[in-house]
Amino acid sequence: MKNYLKIIEINEYSKTPKYLQIFDSILNAIKTSEIDVNDVLPSINYLSESLEVGRNTIERAYLGLKKFGVVDSVPGKGYFVSNAEFEQPFKILLLFNKLSDHKKIIYDAFTAKLGHDVSIDFYVYNNNFSQFRKILENKPDRYNKVVIIPHFFNEHDKAYALINSLPKEKLVLVDKLIPEISGDFCTVYEDFENDISYALEELKVRLSNYHTIKIIFPSKSYYSTKILTGFTDFCLKYAFNYEVLSDLKSETFVPGTAYINLREDHLVELVEKIVNNELKIGSEIGVISYNETPIKKLILSGITTISTNFAMMGEAAANMVLDNLKGHLAIPFKVTARNSL
Structure with a gap:
């Protein structure tokens, strides 16, 4: 019997909903033949108890897989893998240094422009290099694009070296242009x-x-x-x-x-x-x-x-992802004069 508790990954630090993490884990395991056609998936009750998540979380993931066309169900018997031939969704690893009002504007504009056909795993690393490194560990190979807002409180040289080691065709930097990052990659930044x-x-x-x-x-x-x-x-x-x-x-x-x-x-x-x-x-x-x-x-x-026009920044980053563009784009600054000056 397959060990589904090793196959299914849930990261408590990820801002990606748990049902999507379960969906992605099973889909990736089918793609890599860790799970085969006709394999029966664990029951909703078993996974709910084992992963310590609600039943509705497991059910939502299974229904998503069924809608995607790789899983089917038989009343009274549960869910099983029905198809291993599929095109995996375009996947993005999105890393923000922190949450704030203007970061939310970037996020909302970015995700709205991308639409619903793109899968996003979203993490916040709190300006901390150690958290950033842990999130990135062994992950870039799973994604089509790695989108990063690169601001750090500490160990800047190590952070920039790690970013520089990423495949440049996947890399999109947002908000900051870093001279230490070389090669042909994409960035949308403030000057x-x-x-x-x-x-x-x-x-x-x-x-x-x-x-x-x-x-x-x-x-x-x-x-x-x-x-x-x-x-x-x-x-x-x-x-x-x-x-x-x-x-x-x-x-x-x-x-x-x-x-x-x-x-x-x-x-x-x-x-x-x-x-x-x-x-x-x-x-x-x-x-x-x-x-x-x-x-x-x-x-x-x-x-x-x-x-900076943060909505424009989010949309521009999304356009670069969707069109697989490269190059550096400075987002214009805007002055709003009011009564405080």
Whole structure:
């Protein structure tokens, strides 16, 4: 009797629904002849108890296999493999560094553009190289494309070397262009240095109401230091006083200062401290926030944002996957001026 508990893989770290993981495991085992035509699949009750998942999860996977045309069922006897001749679905391994509002925009646009005929295994590695390596281990061969948002808190050199070892015809990088990655591969990215410089140029008239610009750039973060290059180039070009802050713990708020924040939690802290200091946002203190999200239209009658078009980024990445394109595509930055500046 075949050991289905070794054949069927469920990864608790994967964001892919468990029924799809079971579906994919059985389909892959049929393709590799680990499971043969006429083999009887384990009962729904047995797999439910053994894998510690709900009966409806197993039933959903089996019904999916039946609809796909590789499994049939006999009342009272259960499910069995009826066909081993099939074209396996186009499969994508999708790795995000974290979950956030703008990452959700990328994900939604990416998956909507791909449609329903593509199978996606989705993981979040929390900016951690060890998790990233574990997820990638022995997996790329199973996928048509490996799509990665490559931001890491630690061990950048090891992470880039691992990415560089992937088959370039399968590799799609999203959000960041990494010089260390060589070869003919696909990337849809932000041009961090030029993006912020062009954005601040567009806001130059509003910024002229302030004498100092400060950017909150967290230490030991995954943010590109090219953001700082573009920021300082702009400030030097137009003779603004400027400062780079790692946090707001010891910040003294002085009228005539504009702040650029990158992280959402820093935006909350920044607004709270300005209000507590009884300073007026939009006149005495300016606020610019990275990454447009719907809530920023409403906070304090509107927060000025500088942001990549994340929906365009997700769609462009999907187009490159669907059309098997290669090359590097920079996604344009967008400035949304509101009352906070």
